[in-house]
Amino acid sequence: MSKETVLASIRRGLRRGPLPADQAMALRARLAAHPRHPIPARSRLDHAGQVALFVANVEREFGTVARVEDVAAVPGAVADYLAAQNLPGQFVIAPHPELREIDWSSRPLLRLREGRAEGTDAVAIQHGFAGIAETGTLMLPSAPERPTTLNLLAEAAIVVLKADRIVGAYEEAWDLLRAEIGGMPRNVMLVTGPSRSADIEQALELGAHGPRRLHIVLVGD
Amino acid sequence: MHVATSSEFKRNAHQALDDPGLQKALARSGTAFIARRAAAAAALPEFEQLRDEARAIKDHTLAHLDFYLEAFAAKVEAAGGTVHWCADAEAARATVLQICQSVGARTVTKGKSMISEELAINDHLEKHGITPVETDLGEYILQIRHEAPSHIIAPAFHLNREDWEASFRAVHTDLPAERVFHERRDILTEARSRLRAKFLAADVGITGANFLVAETGSSVIVTNEGNGDLTQTLPKVHIALASIEKVVPTLEDCVSLLRVLARSATGQEFSVYTTFSTGARRPGDLDGPQEYHVVLVDNGRSGMLGSEFQPMLRCIRCAACMNHCPVYGAVGGHAYGWVYPGPMGSVLTPALIGVDQAGLLPGASTFCGKCESVCPVRIPLPGLMRHWREREFERHLTPVGQRRNLALWAFLARRPALYRTLTRLAARSLKILAGRRGRLSRVPMAGGWTAGRDLPAPEGETFFARYARAQRQGRSA
Numbered sequence: 031m032s033k034e035t036v037l038a039s040i041r042r043g044l045r046r047g048p049l050p051a052d053q054a055m056a057l058r059a060r061l062a063a064h065p066r067h068p069i070p071a072r073s074r075l076d077h078a079g080q081v082a083l084f085v086a087n088v089e090r091e092f093g094t095v096a097r098v099e100d101v102a103a104v105p106g107a108v109a110d111y112l113a114a115q116n117l118p119g120q121f122v123i124a125p126h127p128e129l130r131e132i133d134w135s136s137r138p139l140l141r142l143r144e145g146r147a148e149g150t151d152a153v154a155i156q157h158g159f160a161g162i163a164e165t166g167t168l169m170l171p172s173a174p175e176r177p178t179t180l181n182l183l184a185e186a187a188i189v190v191l192k193a194d195r196i197v198g199a200y201e202e203a204w205d206l207l208r209a210e211i212g213g214m215p216r217n218v219m220l221v222t223g224p225s226r227s228a229d230i231e232q233a234l235e236l237g238a239h240g241p242r243r244l245h246i247v248l249v250g251d
Numbered sequence: 252m253h254v255a256t257s258s259e260f261k262r263n264a265h266q267a268l269d270d271p272g273l274q275k276a277l278a279r280s281g282t283a284f285i286a287r288r289a290a291a292a293a294a295l296p297e298f299e300q301l302r303d304e305a306r307a308i309k310d311h312t313l314a315h316l317d318f319y320l321e322a323f324a325a326k327v328e329a330a331g332g333t334v335h336w337c338a339d340a341e342a343a344r345a346t347v348l349q350i351c352q353s354v355g356a357r358t359v360t361k362g363k364s365m366i367s368e369e370l371a372i373n374d375h376l377e378k379h380g381i382t383p384v385e386t387d388l389g390e391y392i393l394q395i396r397h398e399a400p401s402h403i404i405a406p407a408f409h410l411n412r413e414d415w416e417a418s419f420r421a422v423h424t425d426l427p428a429e430r431v432f433h434e435r436r437d438i439l440t441e442a443r444s445r446l447r448a449k450f451l452a453a454d455v456g457i458t459g460a461n462f463l464v465a466e467t468g469s470s471v472i473v474t475n476e477g478n479g480d481l482t483q484t485l486p487k488v489h490i491a492l493a494s495i496e497k498v499v500p501t502l503e504d505c506v507s508l509l510r511v512l513a514r515s516a517t518g519q520e521f522s523v524y525t526t527f528s529t530g531a532r533r534p535g536d537l538d539g540p541q542e543y544h545v546v547l548v549d550n551g552r553s554g555m556l557g558s559e560f561q562p563m564l565r566c567i568r569c570a571a572c573m574n575h576c577p578v579y580g581a582v583g584g585h586a587y588g589w590v591y592p593g594p595m596g597s598v599l600t601p602a603l604i605g606v607d608q609a610g611l612l613p614g615a616s617t618f619c620g621k622c623e624s625v626c627p628v629r630i631p632l633p634g635l636m637r638h639w640r641e642r643e644f645e646r647h648l649t650p651v652g653q654r655r656n657l658a659l660w661a662f663l664a665r666r667p668a669l670y671r672t673l674t675r676l677a678a679r680s681l682k683i684l685a686g687r688r689g690r691l692s693r694v695p696m697a698g699g700w701t702a703g704r705d706l707p708a709p710e711g712e713t714f715f716a717r718y719a720r721a722q723r724q725g726r727s728a
Binding site for chain 1 (some may be wrong): 279282283284295296297300301304308314315316317318319320321322324331336337338342387388389392405406407408410411412415435436438439440443446450451466467469470475476477478480481482485495500501502503504506507509510517519520521522523524525526527528529530531533534535536537538539547549553554555556557558561642645662678687692
């Protein structure tokens, strides 16, 4: 009822009835083709250049990056980071197949739990779906193996990202998502640096309601 | 914020100018946004071209708004969500309440949402025994202080650090009274630990939406704190409130608009969290809401379509216009008397609550044009304000004195000989009155103007006389 009221009112403003079939078809084609608009030149680089731009932008936005050669080096990088930040060696980790390949036994002092994050978790490790060089942004789509709470509830959010998952622009990350996941996941977060607020006197303070720290373990090159 | 005081703009502005706390806040923050936006724009060579794209995307969507809203709604429903179409504020309030009551909600967390302010959702929930908790840091302190936002992206723009400390001490009485706030971070930390429990306990989370994506049926929020994400992820129910002009066709359209949004707003290249929500928790998901509702609100927007005010519906709420406005910079946001301040408010408010109530706002402009020059979707704000002035005049809403003066001026302007004689007389008398000082500290009927400064006296000759003399000399030379 009110749907019809709203639509009728819109059409009255636009001085027409429902769109003729041919025009509606053209718009449906536009939705299906989702054409790109101009992409800024800054991310039009070779892969190494995009990785370097991604890292530089993450750091500019107060995130940190540790680069490791392969998955076997991830436990060491995580342990070093937690020790350096004076964080507990205990964390919740995404139940993602790629993260399950990691052999944590080399660092027996680390304690991990698979699953979603709770309010009491200090450290969470998430699986990075893609990195966007343009602004140093992570794309983190929700899935049973990639719970959204891991991005939000911990003091320190760690993301394990393979360097070959870094693309130049947002549009390229959407295309990865469309190709690999198909439909739109329930939640897709684009994360650029740790949580912050400038609500007090317009001065930037890190660590508002989300993670105070964002650390990316970047695997390979 | 129910009662608009936009009709009291003059009184509000006087009070604002005499408020030392507000003036301190305005002086401190006035230029920061301007410098940050300028730096962000300069760092992206394609910025001007992206503004053109942004305008074109919005114009295309508005011309086919019915189509894209229906496409959006179909996608939301396919993803297991529900769309509620609401023609006005009353319907939207009733819908939100009904959803909250359907799950027996006691507390509701809220992300920052201007449409929620417009609809006065909090008052409505409270009246029915449900406690809303604002979780954006700026909105949180305003809720404590029972104040309205004074800026659309920095709601507590008008407050100083000492206001924050005083309010936190007054409300967080279970914490030691002798605690010291050494730095701003201590205020932030106290709010963070306070709100953490609220996030985890809430039954419903209400957010706004910066965009709705027709291609996927997603609502999009853009935040820096992460409060909006906690609000829409943790409770059983997520309600996204959005006005109808928020829809864009595709994800590509959306990111093109996002490229100009943060840069125009805070001067960031991208905000910290840009999140696309699509439907409710999926099979196997370990988190996320079990219900997802989009409350689509018209509340006056469709009436702007097809009118000279349609370009205002391109607005993406970045606040660049108010950040660059000399009037906003002098009086702050509360003086505008309703939800939307600054130049965008001066155009939008008369459309939403009526020019009879908000007719003074389009007058509160120097027409310097700065707002239009920084608007990411190139809304011709001064031109639209001029349309409102004309409408106000046509409807005889302009004050009698002002109308009489305009009529008098029009009478003279159509009689050049009389006009020149009178201006010549005025220029001479003012010169004589000013004497050797060459300045007037008081002018009849211009007390408001001369209260703050002297009027440099004319040199005894009118522009016409001088121009004619220059022409004659030019010819003879």
